[in-house]
Amino acid sequence: MCGIVGFLAKKPEFIQSLGEHVVPMLTCMGDRGPDSAGLAVFGDPVESSLRRFSLYAPDRCFDWSAFEQQLAARIGGQIELSVLENHAVLIGSVEPVRLKSWLTETHPALHLLSTGRAIDVYKDEGHPSDIARRYHFTQFSGTHAVGHTRMATESAVSPAHAHPFTAGEDFCLVHNGSLSNPYSVRRKLEKKGIRFETDNDTEAACRFLEWRMSEGDQLEAAIQKGFDELDGFFTLLMATADKLILVRDPFACKPAVAVETDEYVAISSEYRALAHLPGVKNARIFEPAPEQIYSWTVSSPST
């Protein structure tokens, strides 16, 4: 059992207060997933020559200022590093492939959690309420966010195994359920040169969909292929720089409920995680149908 949450702000005041709405959702879903949690937040994209990188250091005493100096000396260019506990967001003009290669060579213990122009990712072990407090999630602003609370069933409890998973740029995915064929999906992708970082089943779904997008599919088309490729139970909540997308498996084995108002879209595994949201009691609340793609865009929401 795991919990998923998602939020898309339609009005500026909800963009500013995104974290205040999302944290009670995440904390409530701690009942479904108490061992680890994560949150991906999307904001205004940095200019096209720059990238945002979310980094995680397992060592809470990691020397981020020394890291910044080494990075400036080796990579150069414009660099801005914002540290929050053992996470950091790096904004710079460095090529993603070059940064990944440099990190692997010089700081193999560091995890690169996300790459893109709009996405920041935080994830860690512990109860979701503790993680939300540790990283000050209530202070986050942004257009949309995707969160997850994990109760591990198929692979280890670690920050790397926590969701959201990311692949490519500005794409993340959270999953409630269990895939029955992640290793066959993985073997297919590895033959194409795609590298995995964990043995988690969700990573297979994430990398499959990103592979389809890298081959030219829109996310919706990639998901259609995913319905044929991915076997098992899943409610998947995904985000790109400007979209929030929700799907359930053909049997709808894992729960999801969505609410849409003129001010926001909110999604959760259970209604009680949405009960605090303004106007929710009289809002349009619905349960997503199996194998249907529900998509909302930041600028012009639709289902």
Place this chain on the structure above:
Amino acid sequence: MDRVIPLDLTRLTVRELNHFLHHDLPTGEEVRVEILNPNGQHNLAVGLDALAQIDILGHAGYFIAGMNKRANVTVHGNVGWSVAENIMSGTVRVKGCASECAGASGHGGLLVIEEDASSRCGISMKGCDIVVGGSVGHMSAFMAQAGTLVVCGDAGSSLGDSLYEATIYVGGNIHSLGADAQEEPMTAADVARLSNLLTSAGIARDPISFKRVASKRSLYHWHADAGQEY
């Protein structure tokens, strides 16, 4: 009017609420309990065995009014999974929509869902009656053994899969029938039974326009010839 007891879930835990409903309801008089601020919480008013009217004022979570005996429980909102699971008697009414597995394994009593119910509605029902004012999702009445499922709207795919002796009436379209389920002619007895159920549910629909679905009875009988093939 009867006596009204308000119970506010911003002040009481679910355990305290259910303890009160099990042990402290006044006897010898008609009582109505109003449960305030349910906010999607699970397991409200489960395991009741009392002649009481319970009104849940708002959206509620999973397993609402499970195992209900004698009580009349009304939810003034939506419910999550498995409302009235294993209902024994009494009435559970949902004014809004219900999520999956509504009325699962219900032995008796009446479950009314005024709007839509999701997938697996009436799964393994064992004698209760379920009336859905709207539509139901896929695999509804799966392995249903006894009782009646009435769907005033449409039914999703695989309706009545592996059906035993429960009867299904559908007012709208059936996406597909499950294994061993078949559509059968409506008899006068069906119309009378359906008419009574619609009246009990307070839903004004003409029973004549409904379809009857029941078991072909080919799946659960032992066939010696088929057995010998293995």
